Amino acid sequence: MKFEAQFDEAARRRIAEAVGRAEALSRGQIVPVVVEKSDPYPEVRYRGALLAAAIATAAVLALHLPVTLAELPLVQLAAGLLGAWLSMWNPVERRLAGARALDQAVRARAVRAFHENGLHRTTEGTGVLVFASLFEHEAVILGDRGIHEKMGDAGWDRAVAALVAGMRDDDPGRGFVEAIAQCGARLAEHFPRDPSARPPPNELEDAIRASRT
Template sequence: MDPLFTDDERERIRLAVAEAETRTAGEIVPYVVRQSGDYDVATWRAASAGALLAGTLALAVAWLNDGWGWGWLYSAWALALVMAGGGVLGAFLTLLDPVRRALAGAERLDTAVHRRSAVAFLEEEVFDTRDRTGILLFVSLFEHRIEVVGDAGINAKVEQHEWEEVVDLIRTGIRGQSLADGLVAAIEKCGDLLHRRGVAVRPDDTDELPDDVRVRDE
């Protein structure tokens, strides 16, 4: 599987985090996954719809045909074969990401991403900072979802809607075929926002969490 970032891009992201954290006590953790769930339900939905559609079409053809050429469709085995073929074709269509997303449904995608971001928050110990000032920038590529998850010290000073520009910067980078550019811009914006909101650096502040981007291929 192709890497999401080159070594140069990883270094640019790391430096962006390090620079942003010179202006704020916030600990920024960029985290990217290829997808947050399996969505097997999409395959079953597509297979069922394909089988039903194929069976309906087969019966319609047999009913409308006046000759002998399509008489075989009246047999049970033929109808079963046609429906099985339709089901297989429907299942294969879910190999296309847009089809799989559509059949999984927006609510299921939202739930999967929210749960995966919570796992990432715990996995990377974003909560384990002195003043609870960790912040997770979570990007789930398959679902086209981005979440900003702040710890208690962040949420006390920054309203959730204020992260919209950060999310938009990441989204713009992805649309421009450069996730790294989007993350760097978003990290810089995070630093500005946290500094402006008074998440100030203490004299004895230390770098409590690694600055590198985390990438998971699951």
């Protein structure tokens, strides 16, 4: 799933505007990040090859196919190559990787993105990462120390659900806009902006960040 196909200029502009609106309500700093895939999952190719070779072997033995012992390795090799090729199809790759591996990869990539984008260096510890991984159809929202102390991980559940729903509906741009609005509302509860004070500096750029992995 390519970033360019999902986030045209208009979608990127809507997301940046959503960040601006959300940050206007509080002293928080929100950074949206999207990656096409959180991990290359190289082990999936081997699993696909081994599984296909095992199925081919079982079929030869169960159906008593006219394959000699000398020919069996060739059948297994051909099946293995087919299995490795099929494992590159997204639904098959996700299934062979397994839900736990997908979750771990997305979480690890989100933590990396949090630090890559300087969210751990905001003045009041109120940086919030809104992260989506398109291949896995998963989202993570991470708050820096200040906001995490008040909300924990569960405080972002509605925002995560909105972002995941957007990806599943093939409209991740809408998901980001809705999730960012949810984050802004929660930040406003805990870190409201003082209307009589000078607006805090915008420490981090509002635009969405994107990468292949």
